[in-house]
Amino acid sequence: MSNRYFNSDRNHETYYSQSHSENWEHGGPSVGGNFQANASGYFNQGQSFGRGRGRGRGSHPPGLSGKQIGLFYRDKSKKKAEKKDTQTYFSLNSSVERNVESFLDKLKTPYTQENNGNDDTTMKNNKLQEKYNCIQDSHFKRKYLDIVSGNIQYNLTKSMLLSSKLHQNEKLDEQLLDKQKQRQGLDGYIKMMKIREKLPSFKMKDKILDLINGNQVVVISGETGCGKTTQVAQFILDDEIERKRGSITKIICTQPRRISAISVADRVAAERAEELGDSVGYQIRLEKVMCRDYGSILFCTTGLLLQFMQGDPALRDYSHIILDEIHERNTESDFIITLLKQVIQKRSDLKIILMSATLNSERFSKYYNNCPNIHIPGFTYPVDDYYLEDVLELTRFRFPPAPKLPNNYKKHLKKFKEIKNKVSDYEGFIEPALRQMEHEKIYSQHVINELRNSNSEVLNLDLIQSLLEYICQTKKQGAILIFLPGIIDITNLNKNLLSSGYFNSNKFLIYSLHSRLPTNEQKMIFKTPMNGVRKIIIATTIAETSITIEDVVYVIDCGRTKLSRFDVNKNIETLEPEWISIANSKQRRGRAGRVQTGEYYRLYTKAREMTFDQYPTPEMLRTPLDQVILKAKILQLGQITCFLSCVMDPPEDRAIELSLDLLRSLNALDSNENLTPLGYHLAQLPLDPRTGKMILWASMFSCVEPVFSIAASLAFKDAFYCPLGKEDEANKAKLELGMGQYSDHIALAEALRQFERAYHYRNAGHFCSKFFLSQNTLKLLMDMKKQFAKYLYDMKFLDSDNPNDAISNRNSDNLAMIKAIVCAGLFPNVAIVKRTGKFPALKTTEDGNVKIHPSSINAKANQLPTPYVTYFLKQKSTAIYLHDTTCVDEAALIFSSSKCSIKRLGPRSQITLNDSISFLCKDSTADMVQKLREELDKLLEYKITHPGTISLDSHGGLVIRAIIELVSNANIQSPNY
Ligand code: ADP
Numbered sequence: 001m002s003n004r005y006f007n008s009d010r011n012h013e014t015y016y017s018q019s020h021s022e023n024w025e026h027g028g029p030s031v032g033g034n035f036q037a038n039a040s041g042y043f044n045q046g047q048s049f050g051r052g053r054g055r056g057r058g059s060h061p062p063g064l065s066g067k068q069i070g071l072f073y074r075d076k077s078k079k080k081a082e083k084k085d086t087q088t089y090f091s092l093n094s095s096v097e098r099n100v101e102s103f104l105d106k107l108k109t110p111y112t113q114e115n116n117g118n119d120d121t122t123m124k125n126n127k128l129q130e131k132y133n134c135i136q137d138s139h140f141k142r143k144y145l146d147i148v149s150g151n152i153q154y155n156l157t158k159s160m161l162l163s164s165k166l167h168q169n170e171k172l173d174e175q176l177l178d179k180q181k182q183r184q185g186l187d188g189y190i191k192m193m194k195i196r197e198k199l200p201s202f203k204m205k206d207k208i209l210d211l212i213n214g215n216q217v218v219v220i221s222g223e224t225g226c227g228k229t230t231q232v233a234q235f236i237l238d239d240e241i242e243r244k245r246g247s248i249t250k251i252i253c254t255q256p257r258r259i260s261a262i263s264v265a266d267r268v269a270a271e272r273a274e275e276l277g278d279s280v281g282y283q284i285r286l287e288k289v290m291c292r293d294y295g296s297i298l299f300c301t302t303g304l305l306l307q308f309m310q311g312d313p314a315l316r317d318y319s320h321i322i323l324d325e326i327h328e329r330n331t332e333s334d335f336i337i338t339l340l341k342q343v344i345q346k347r348s349d350l351k352i353i354l355m356s357a358t359l360n361s362e363r364f365s366k367y368y369n370n371c372p373n374i375h376i377p378g379f380t381y382p383v384d385d386y387y388l389e390d391v392l393e394l395t396r397f398r399f400p401p402a403p404k405l406p407n408n409y410k411k412h413l414k415k416f417k418e419i420k421n422k423v424s425d426y427e428g429f430i431e432p433a434l435r436q437m438e439h440e441k442i443y444s445q446h447v448i449n450e451l452r453n454s455n456s457e458v459l460n461l462d463l464i465q466s467l468l469e470y471i472c473q474t475k476k477q478g479a480i481l482i483f484l485p486g487i488i489d490i491t492n493l494n495k496n497l498l499s500s501g502y503f504n505s506n507k508f509l510i511y512s513l514h515s516r517l518p519t520n521e522q523k524m525i526f527k528t529p530m531n532g533v534r535k536i537i538i539a540t541t542i543a544e545t546s547i548t549i550e551d552v553v554y555v556i557d558c559g560r561t562k563l564s565r566f567d568v569n570k571n572i573e574t575l576e577p578e579w580i581s582i583a584n585s586k587q588r589r590g591r592a593g594r595v596q597t598g599e600y601y602r603l604y605t606k607a608r609e610m611t612f613d614q615y616p617t618p619e620m621l622r623t624p625l626d627q628v629i630l631k632a633k634i635l636q637l638g639q640i641t642c643f644l645s646c647v648m649d650p651p652e653d654r655a656i657e658l659s660l661d662l663l664r665s666l667n668a669l670d671s672n673e674n675l676t677p678l679g680y681h682l683a684q685l686p687l688d689p690r691t692g693k694m695i696l697w698a699s700m701f702s703c704v705e706p707v708f709s710i711a712a713s714l715a716f717k718d719a720f721y722c723p724l725g726k727e728d729e730a731n732k733a734k735l736e737l738g739m740g741q742y743s744d745h746i747a748l749a750e751a752l753r754q755f756e757r758a759y760h761y762r763n764a765g766h767f768c769s770k771f772f773l774s775q776n777t778l779k780l781l782m783d784m785k786k787q788f789a790k791y792l793y794d795m796k797f798l799d800s801d802n803p804n805d806a807i808s809n810r811n812s813d814n815l816a817m818i819k820a821i822v823c824a825g826l827f828p829n830v831a832i833v834k835r836t837g838k839f840p841a842l843k844t845t846e847d848g849n850v851k852i853h854p855s856s857i858n859a860k861a862n863q864l865p866t867p868y869v870t871y872f873l874k875q876k877s878t879a880i881y882l883h884d885t886t887c888v889d890e891a892a893l894i895f896s897s898s899k900c901s902i903k904r905l906g907p908r909s910q911i912t913l914n915d916s917i918s919f920l921c922k923d924s925t926a927d928m929v930q931k932l933r934e935e936l937d938k939l940l941e942y943k944i945t946h947p948g949t950i951s952l953d954s955h956g957g958l959v960i961r962a963i964i965e966l967v968s969n970a971n972i973q974s975p976n977y
């Protein structure tokens with residue numbers, strides 16, 4: 001699950017205040033007065049006694065009585081003692097120090113070649129230029145500096161001066177027209193035209209074209225399947241060609257998902273009796289079939305259009321932009337809608353067509369100054385409605401018993417609180433409805449009893465199977481479409497059906513339909529099967545509007561969809577199945593009446609439906625804004641609050657502030673909200689910035705395979721599962737994969753490494769059951785790793801697009817390095833170990849005391865070997881729990897934090913990271929740390945300007961080797977353990 005929790009409330013008192021280290025130097029204070037004298041005596045460089053006194057002991061607050069004063073000082077010294085407990089000393093073995101120094105000595109200064117000023121024209125911000133002066137001029141440097149110093153208005157003006165690929169060319173226009181006429185005589189074309197002509201959109205063709213020709217922005221709405229996606233772009237293109245304007249027409253049509261971009265392009269090419277690559281093409285990340293530069297339609301993902309706009313914000317190479325499926329309100333389409341408002345001011349010839357499936361289309365027209373809105377009335381056959389109560393009556397299905405509260409639960413209220421709350425919430429909700437049902441006497445007692453069970457609201461694959469059997473045995477021919485929340489549920493249902501005697505026969509064709517489906521498998525789904533064979537499609541929400549399967553007659557809807565949500569108050573993100581909205585339900589219902597009267601089976605009650613929202617919440621209001629901000633920065637949209645206040649439904653200020661905080665502490669943005677070089681790279685990755693940072697570092701430090709496994713698991717879902725009653729066994733298995741490294745993340749990496757091997761030897765099933773791992777999840781994670789490698793190869797961070805490539809994995813056996821990279825990605829998610837032993841005590845600067853979750857490898861460790869623990873997910877239940885943990889030492893933290901200050905304290909130095917974590921070390925170690933950090937920063941900056949892998953003997957290679965030496969061999973002494 002892609003959860004996360006980070007708290008950025010930095011106003012809390014930090015435990016590692018300056019006086020903290022003063023205490024340590026002096027063996028710790030016992031009483032205030034004694035400490036005061038020592039502290040001020042030690043810190044007499046520029047500090048007055050009075051100030052020392054004020055900070056050291058301080059006077060008690062006014063108005064306290066004698067006993068209260070005593071208690072005040074007691075608490076205060078307790079607190080001080082606590083601070084002292086956690087102080088550590090970072091010492092390096094002398095041979096390590098020598099090795100690191102020898103690497104540093106070899107460093108020449110290859111990054112400091114003089115910038116000869118050639119790129120001055122592109123720089124508007126002298127300060128930034130100065131900051132990156134040390135880096136040699138390059139194409140990438142100019143691009144980066146351009147981005148951090150530019151602004152959208154200037155870029156639009158500049159982009160308008162660029163030449164466009166669209167030029168009026170009469171000869172070409174004639175040729176395009178001739179070709180079009182010829183094609184219209186082809187059998188394939190005529191056959192398709194017969195189908196096309198029946199679509200509701202076809203009857204509105206002239207009206208649609210008139211409206212588009214007469215207005216710059218038009219909204220088109222219409223029922224799913226009426227022919228918006230496949231037809232509108234073709235209407236425009238054919239009309240332009242007929243009006244001899246083919247040479248100046250290129251249409252982009254965006255799709256929210258990769259799979260729909262491909263399938264629609266395929267379909268449209270077929271309708272035009274053409275191969276892909278002529279007048280129709282598609283482009284999604286890492287895959288494309290380009291169409292010609294003029295007289296054509298390009299289907300692409302919304303994200304890709306955003307990427308095109310980075311190079312050409314005025315979209316000079318296009319004449320029409322169709323934004324499809326905007327009713328989904330995903331972040332990217334909301335973002336582009338806002339951005340295009342600025343673009344059309346400069347490009348009066350650019351046409352914008354917004355296409356939406358549902359009835360809410362007036363909102364879009366309002367947003368674009370009440371632009372015209374045309375509705376295509378759809379035609380669907382009547383659909384019969386069934387609710388869960390009807391399904392239970394028809395199938396006589398019984399739910400498993402709900403979790404029961406023991407009689408003495410009041411004694412253990414804390415333990416059973418969650419169950420009790422759930423049960424009483426459900427009772428409060430369902431009882432009135434059940435009373436009504438009992439009164440109406442429409443449903444049998446069986447139904448009412450089953451609905452009283454709170455398990456009736458838990459997704460139940462057996463119920464779906466019973467209903468399927470009922471339909472197949474009693475109803476006439478017609479395909480069945482099932483909506484499930486996620487890929488894993490789809491795979492499980494598919495497995496259940498295939499292993500059941502009934503569905504495992506040649507009378508059934510079972511397909512899954514989700515965003516990760518390979519294209520060739522997807523095409524099969526549209527085919528109508530032979531007579532006597534029933535098609536069953538198990539799908540995610542993707543089948544709701546993006547993809548229309550004609551022969552569906554029965555729809556089974558579990559009523560849930562997986563939505564990521566971000567709670568700004570708790571600062572926590574979840575990806576959980578949630579109830580759909582009424583708008584979603586209407587769409588799903590509509591899928592049943594395409595070719596004849598249909599049936600819609602809801603697996604939720606009428607009572608539950610009354611609680612549904614009318615429309616889904618826009619994605620921008622329910623997910624963190626980290627990636628949106630990075631995208632806005634790369635498009636140079638200026639101060640983020642200002643841009644986001646212009647979107648259709650602006651996010652809360654607090655959500656913006658939280659994301660800015662995270663990006664700053666990751667060092668993706670600087671204090672002025674400028675993109676750093678690291679931020680520039682992160683903005684190109686389709687990952688949240690923390691996992692993005694991990695994989696970038698992994699490529700630089702050549703330990704790609706294990707870190708990709710960890711990043712994929714954190715970004716998607718970890719593969720471990722824990723069956724009820726087998727917790728101990730499952731934990732033991734995980735511990736084995738943890739290889740004594742005190743790290744859940746290392747266990748994740750090892751699980752994938754061993755799985756890939758087992759998979760290769762066809763032993764995956766046995767391996768997964770032995771270690772309590774989900775094979776489906778592991779397979780998806782394997783795919784994700786390949787994708788990461790492709791991205792980084794494209795960005796020239798890797799030499800190969802194979803995550804197992806030997807050179808990219810030179811340091812993959814160095815577990816300390818892997819842990820350091822995980823820490824770099826997760827920072828500032830670090831907890832401080834206050835006390836180790838059987839029940840370790842931990843704290844974070846924002847929350848105070850926190851605990852390690854029982855499912856973590858480190859929960860039962862007798863001794864945590866390091867003074868810090870990094871984590872991804874922090875969640876509050878009975879206590880604040882860190883769910884996944886890795887023990888890390890100071891050496892790892894040094895390279896993780898964005899800020900590091902060093903203070904000389906006589907014979908020792910104090911290193912403070914991000915104002916919150918500090919420790920002591922020898923002066924020479926501190927010097928070395930400082931130098932290495934500076935070199936690492938320079939290297940990161942250099943990498944942005946010079947993509948390409950780093951050779952071991954180069955300057956960068958030496959820096960990397962020095963860091964690896966230090967991180968792998970640091971020896972931490974924690975005096976208080
Ligand atoms: P809308 O965008 O309005 O929901 P589409 O343009 O996607 O509608 O689809 C119009 C019709 O074209 C659908 O009803 C369906 O019958 C047909 N269609 C679309 N894609 C395909 C395909 N890949 N194969 C077969 N028929 C398709």
Ligand code: MG
Nearest residue numbers: 228229545546
């Ligand atoms: Mg569509």
